[in-house]
Amino acid sequence: MAKHLIPITNGKGSKTLTNGTYTVEAEVLGYDNASIDPTSIEIQEGNNSYTLQIAATGTLTLHVSDDGTDVGVPIIGATFKRCDSEGNEYGDEVTSDDSGNAVFNNVPYSETETPPTIYIKQTSSDGEHIFTDTLKEIVMNTETHTEEIVNVEAAEREFTITDKNYENLPISDGNITLS
DSSP states (O other): OOOOOOOOBTTBOOOOOOSEEEEOOOOOTTSEEEEEEOSEEEEOTTOOOOOOEEEOOEEEEEEEESSSSTTSOBOSSOEEEEEOTTOOEEEEEEEOOTTSEEEEEEEOOOSSSSOOEEEEEEEEOOSSEEOOOSOEEEEOOSSEEEEEEEOEEOOOOOOOOBOSSSTTOBOOSOOOOOO
16 A cells, blocks of 8 residues: 655645554654554544554653743642644643743654654642743753742732711721732
């Protein structure tokens, strides 16, 4: 049986094929090509859509600190999501540990060719630090990569409570709760 190359862009590709059983091989930058699943596929009349999966083996560590360096105070409890280039979120959220590290396993990388870009978005911090929720691009040119992320301390805010019926009369004691 002849070989049929199917170019893939943004996870999709198409090719005119006759019915039959085909051996599947992958050539996907940044992934373990031997992990393609399934390795054999039967093209059948009436079925025009087939899904395959492939695994990556890289590790991306996001080190979150108050100054964005490896010596800064680690931020515990910052959360991140893996995204595509449009910002659509995928997979489970990862959370920074006692060392300030949030780890994404099984990300693609390439040390020899154009390395893949990984997109992440921070979704929360520890409640005492400010973060940016913009989409961040990280180039994976090694199997393990650590990216420094800064979460600066939030500014102290002042609140004043006055009597609603007597203009500018301060309330002597009490509490407010913001949630």
